[in-house]
Amino acid sequence: MTASPRTTEVVDPVPGAAAPHLPPASGQCTVQLLTPEGDRVEHPEYSLDIDADELRGLYRDMALVRRWDAEATALQRQGELGIWASLLGQEAAQVGAGRALAESDTAFPTYREHGVAWTRGVDPLHVMSLYRGVDNGGWDPVATRFSPYTIVIGAQCLHATGYAMGVQRDGAEQAVLAFLGDGATSQGEVNEAMIWAASFSAPVVFFCQNNQYAISVPLERQSRVPLYQRAAGFGFPGVRVDGNDVLAVLAVTRAALQAAREGQGPTFIEAFTYRMGAHTTSDDPTRYRLASELEEWKLRDPIARLKAHLSRGGLADAAFFDVVEAEADELAARIRSGTVGMPDPAPTEMFDHVHAEQTPYLAAQREDFVAYSASFGEGVER
Amino acid sequence: MTASPRTTEVVDPVPGAAAPHLPPASGQCTVQLLTPEGDRVEHPEYSLDIDADELRGLYRDMALVRRWDAEATALQRQGELGIWASLLGQEAAQVGAGRALAESDTAFPTYREHGVAWTRGVDPLHVMSLYRGVDNGGWDPVATRFSPYTIVIGAQCLHATGYAMGVQRDGAEQAVLAFLGDGATSQGEVNEAMIWAASFSAPVVFFCQNNQYAISVPLERQSRVPLYQRAAGFGFPGVRVDGNDVLAVLAVTRAALQAAREGQGPTFIEAFTYRMGAHTTSDDPTRYRLASELEEWKLRDPIARLKAHLSRGGLADAAFFDVVEAEADELAARIRSGTVGMPDPAPTEMFDHVHAEQTPYLAAQREDFVAYSASFGEGVER
Amino acid sequence: MSTETLTIARALNLGLRKAMEDDAKVVLMGEDIGRLGGVFRITDGLQKDFGEARVVDTPLAEAGIVGTAVGLAMRGYRPVCEIQFDGFVFPACNQIVTQVARMHARSKGRLPMPIVIRIPFGGGIGAVEHHSESPEAYFAHTAGLKVVAVSNPADAYWGIQQAIASPDPIVFLEPKRRYWEKADVDLDAIPGPLFASRVVRGGDDVTVLAYGPMVKTALQAAEAAAGEGRSLEVFDLRSVSPLDLDPVMASVRRTGRCVVVHEAPTSLGLGAEIAARITESCFHSLEAPVLRVGGYDTPYPPSKLEEEYLPDLDRVLDAVDRAMEF
Amino acid sequence: MSTETLTIARALNLGLRKAMEDDAKVVLMGEDIGRLGGVFRITDGLQKDFGEARVVDTPLAEAGIVGTAVGLAMRGYRPVCEIQFDGFVFPACNQIVTQVARMHARSKGRLPMPIVIRIPFGGGIGAVEHHSESPEAYFAHTAGLKVVAVSNPADAYWGIQQAIASPDPIVFLEPKRRYWEKADVDLDAIPGPLFASRVVRGGDDVTVLAYGPMVKTALQAAEAAAGEGRSLEVFDLRSVSPLDLDPVMASVRRTGRCVVVHEAPTSLGLGAEIAARITESCFHSLEAPVLRVGGYDTPYPPSKLEEEYLPDLDRVLDAVDRAMEF
Numbered sequence A, B: 001m002t003a004s005p006r007t008t009e010v011v012d013p014v015p016g017a018a019a020p021h022l023p024p025a026s027g028q029c030t031v032q033l034l035t036p037e038g039d040r041v042e043h044p045e046y047s048l049d050i051d052a053d054e055l056r057g058l059y060r061d062m063a064l065v066r067r068w069d070a071e072a073t074a075l076q077r078q079g080e081l082g083i084w085a086s087l088l089g090q091e092a093a094q095v096g097a098g099r100a101l102a103e104s105d106t107a108f109p110t111y112r113e114h115g116v117a118w119t120r121g122v123d124p125l126h127v128m129s130l131y132r133g134v135d136n137g138g139w140d141p142v143a144t145r146f147s148p149y150t151i152v153i154g155a156q157c158l159h160a161t162g163y164a165m166g167v168q169r170d171g172a173e174q175a176v177l178a179f180l181g182d183g184a185t186s187q188g189e190v191n192e193a194m195i196w197a198a199s200f201s202a203p204v205v206f207f208c209q210n211n212q213y214a215i216s217v218p219l220e221r222q223s224r225v226p227l228y229q230r231a232a233g234f235g236f237p238g239v240r241v242d243g244n245d246v247l248a249v250l251a252v253t254r255a256a257l258q259a260a261r262e263g264q265g266p267t268f269i270e271a272f273t274y275r276m277g278a279h280t281t282s283d284d285p286t287r288y289r290l291a292s293e294l295e296e297w298k299l300r301d302p303i304a305r306l307k308a309h310l311s312r313g314g315l316a317d318a319a320f321f322d323v324v325e326a327e328a329d330e331l332a333a334r335i336r337s338g339t340v341g342m343p344d345p346a347p348t349e350m351f352d353h354v355h356a357e358q359t360p361y362l363a364a365q366r367e368d369f370v371a372y373s374a375s376f377g378e379g380v381e382r
Numbered sequence C, D: 001m002s003t004e005t006l007t008i009a010r011a012l013n014l015g016l017r018k019a020m021e022d023d024a025k026v027v028l029m030g031e032d033i034g035r036l037g038g039v040f041r042i043t044d045g046l047q048k049d050f051g052e053a054r055v056v057d058t059p060l061a062e063a064g065i066v067g068t069a070v071g072l073a074m075r076g077y078r079p080v081c082e083i084q085f086d087g088f089v090f091p092a093c094n095q096i097v098t099q100v101a102r103m104h105a106r107s108k109g110r111l112p113m114p115i116v117i118r119i120p121f122g123g124g125i126g127a128v129e130h131h132s133e134s135p136e137a138y139f140a141h142t143a144g145l146k147v148v149a150v151s152n153p154a155d156a157y158w159g160i161q162q163a164i165a166s167p168d169p170i171v172f173l174e175p176k177r178r179y180w181e182k183a184d185v186d187l188d189a190i191p192g193p194l195f196a197s198r199v200v201r202g203g204d205d206v207t208v209l210a211y212g213p214m215v216k217t218a219l220q221a222a223e224a225a226a227g228e229g230r231s232l233e234v235f236d237l238r239s240v241s242p243l244d245l246d247p248v249m250a251s252v253r254r255t256g257r258c259v260v261v262h263e264a265p266t267s268l269g270l271g272a273e274i275a276a277r278i279t280e281s282c283f284h285s286l287e288a289p290v291l292r293v294g295g296y297d298t299p300y301p302p303s304k305l306e307e308e309y310l311p312d313l314d315r316v317l318d319a320v321d322r323a324m325e326f
């Protein structure tokens, strides 16, 4: 958009805010291997040969994380979580990217990558504990190669790049996957991360889930050109993939990670998708976007798409879907009981990990705290 | 460059640091209107019709600021300045950009834009006072439409963008020119400024003097692709101009500023030039670059180039050059005496501009300071 | 006389609206402040009424918000920046500390910086990391900045207007956990000075100082203490920088005892500066050292522990006891 | 025993070299630290000897330097970041405060952050704006960080090695105006603990506290005071966070008087915290309030005025007089 210098009225629309955010019209340079209708299509650069088992595995992953997400939203409504950031609609982007990782690769998530956590073998309860306010995430980032959730927008991109510089120094054939949102692309630190990755040719892939919104602010406020084009300005490849097509995401991310492992440096992936739910359980999207937009995107549902492909292709039968359904019920039940039954942390926890070597002054504060609590007869464990 | 993941030895060269930084080979997409030999050439997109008076004016500007620069360097050596940042070699970039500004436009410099200051009518002594440690720059930024020197790399780019957003809101037909160096392009804030300028289509032009180095660090550490390409990633035009060709710089900057005034939004200009001197008087370039590189660039001297054009074209005679020479002598003398004779600031100055409305506590500190100084018989003026 | 019952959130919204009506140069900038009205709805309805040029939904970059505000201020505007949560002000640190705070001095007064940086601050809302911080000490230590913290709807309504009208840059701290607390506000009253402290409860035994969300906590403590026959004089400092301590010192000379309360980590929190100044000025009147009740020197904990972390009525009373027994 | 006469700059250079020899995981990162050896030549020769993978000339971005250091630390490296000048640490503020300081707590100890952030700090070198700052209070107020300031070649040599060996993130402050001051350093000595204060001159009348560049100033004051028959006990605090105040308090209980000296603005400078703690612990022993000698609450002034701004011998003696006369 171009602002007329003559009037202030049009100086600052959120450009395109009015227009609904529709999926890229076919024919646009977006990598797709599975149409919204579930038909397999070929792409000149990105092929994927994948067997029925793997396809069913991807379906199962997406179905289970969606159920986890629904259960978490319900638990928040019932007061069992402080807040929840839903991944609804982004299952293909997250599962596709997560499954593209080799075991020895490392991922740096935002706060919404529950689907990636799942693929890394992170126990959902270790994510729930963060949103319940028990801790800042209970999983072991070293063992899972899945770094802590990062809430300060974009900060993890520099961590991922630095980690990748470490991988280079170790001479290891590993890659790093940095997750970020469309809004995050405006943070200075995120752009610095791309500048560093290019300068050092670090083995890091920036995986941007463009879900069209940063809370209420539409993509157009962050960039007036497609996000994947940002990378070229920094001197490395950018590619846009249909983020609701798990196969395309898997293929594109795999290729980028492999290139990184081979020393070809960074890639920026824009996974074009849609946040079908609210930003978080505290948000009310009706204030800033049209219901029709959501309806449009429901036709591109990432799970329905793969299900159609599996069914029509005879790659999965009703029994399979029933089993997954049952698994989902089990998972949901486990998450519910595990969350509700989660013990509160020991109050002294807050003192115990501030430093690797605690200072005498903080140790004294801890002692005072314990004594003070005891004075109320509260049995604070030491 | 591509790092091999197998060895740490090649992980981190400053790419290209070894290779000398030569001017762009002709044939590259660099706008040039005057060859190093002083021949006028045409460019399909950028024409400049300029009369002999204006040409001589540009020569005069460049000759005078170079002389000012030389005098300042000498004064620093003699202990009259704390430090000096030389513009030697960048006269064409600065004078060309400065003369492209309309009177009502506004410029946001770094700490090296003495040539731009000159074109804005800033008294050289008001720049000298900064490097002498008398103040942070003595000129009136409102009257001169030349903002204070900014030493924190890149910070001024956001100021320029915000100022341009103000211009939009005023519905004024004015443009803003933000200066930055090649190193500055790596700062997050600079990239944010470009993102904002694009998002709001603000009337700001980013004028980057790529003088090949950020102190000792060569351009290749900041970017592995030409800097002007950065802009495309943000969705606005970028152009590279021969920074030692004052005519090309003038034409390209004029066009970009006019586009901004007309509401077409930002442009990024990479003025490809060379820092012929040290980073500052505290720096020793022999530690990090080859003498041969400097020799190469001397053949592209921006002033010699225009002088050749003026002489051969019969646009200026010996008398003219003598007059400018004499003017330069005068200017140097005025700068020398003005600098050496510059009074120290009143100590109480440091308290007087902290706030527009001074706080009682700071007023009290000031009083105590005055009383304390008086106790030594120092007559501190109140 | 028109008096309305307002929450702090609503009072801020009305105050911003009034400031925008009074001065066409006032521009609001921030993430999600337009269409959404801000995550706390403080700017609710303002973009609809004042347009997108005056209520700007910005890209997601705090340095950008504050840095462009500097440029707008140079152009004669009065930008009001919203930082969405306290924990997200740090990307703007460079612009705030090296630019906003110094432009007036750097330009010898030629470039005033009438910028307000609004920050919902403090804990107690059960939020995740970075949403419950108290960063005021960073700004109070920064020469060139002024810092105020409001505690009630009336100060919110008048304070935001006074801050916007001020020629100096002001970090304006809003007690997010008190956003929804109500009080009567006289919209015709003549407001007192912005940078003045205020006695909110008279007393004789101990002088208790607080600001922002802790004022209510201090008042609750005073109420409880009264039950035990102890009378606390409670001050709402209101301005964190500059500090208005003369009235406080007069009180301390009377009571001989002083307790400072804030949520920020105790080490180098405002309590440190206040204790140092009061001790220097009231040395011979002090019966006990100035005691500090603050957050522990740890990162703000996960929300299940925030009640243990945050100063509360009991911790204030405990400090009062220690001051009395000293 | 091998004793060498070293400047602080040279001692740091040797200390860094030793640390890199001892541990292959040590990586230096910063602007101009490779080929140039840093603007102060602290890393002179290290890239030549250890290669470009271990002495990294970075792009011009402080957030990038510190943010990538976090990632390198997660990968098992021990990054040592050089911030070229004190005034340029602010772009890294977000990474330092919200990431470096908290990663260990966030991960419940699973992700230690053995990161050293070297900052040449303080004034007195006749520099332009942003080259003479004292930002230590920002970091000392940040839970999760440790902050040390060296004052002499021996502490520089051992301190930098101890800081690099520490599992915790440390802001390492180097007194730039003292870089070229010499002293003998015993390279075989067994160094004392990093986080301990030290008496550098014994005395009975007033306890004077300083760190970094002000230690020399305090000692000069003590020398002058001795001439007037006044005996000052001078402490080099060495560690700014945590503060090692027990020995200081023992001294204050003896002298009854205390003066704290630093270059940073006085309001919410380290002097505030130190005064508050000492007053609380030594209340009944104090003959006078703890007095603070610091920078004024103004931006660091143009260099022609820095001598007026910086605490010097006379200002310390003036405070000592006031403490004695109280």
Ligand SMILES: Cc1ncc(C[n+]2csc(CCOP(=O)(O)OP(=O)(O)O)c2C)c(N)n1
Pocket (backbone or CB within 6 Å): A112, A151, A152, A153, A180, A181, A182, A183, A184, A185, A211, A213, A214, A215, A275, A279, C031, C060, C062, C084, C088, C091
């Ligand atoms: C530095 C910072 N500023 C502001 C916020 C508040 N905030 C949380 S999420 C969000 C929007 C992020 O949008 P995007 O990057 O697109 O990710 P998404 O939530 O859409 O997945 C904002 C502004 C934050 N967490 N960090």
Ligand SMILES: Cc1ncc(C[n+]2csc(CCOP(=O)(O)OP(=O)(O)O)c2C)c(N)n1
Pocket (backbone or CB within 6 Å): B112, B151, B152, B153, B180, B181, B182, B183, B184, B185, B211, B213, B214, B215, B275, B279, D031, D060, D062, D084, D088, D091
């Ligand atoms: C934020 C910040 N970091 C570091 C510095 C120290 N410094 C001063 S100039 C400079 C190099 C700038 O290079 P460039 O942007 O290319 O401008 P040039 O000096 O070449 O004109 C550096 C690192 C600074 N001034 N600001």
Ligand SMILES: [Mg+2]
Pocket (backbone or CB within 6 Å): A181, A182, A183, A209, A210, A211, A212, A213, A214, A215
């Ligand atoms: Mg988004």
Ligand SMILES: [Mg+2]
Pocket (backbone or CB within 6 Å): B181, B182, B183, B209, B210, B211, B212, B213, B214, B215
């Ligand atoms: Mg340069």
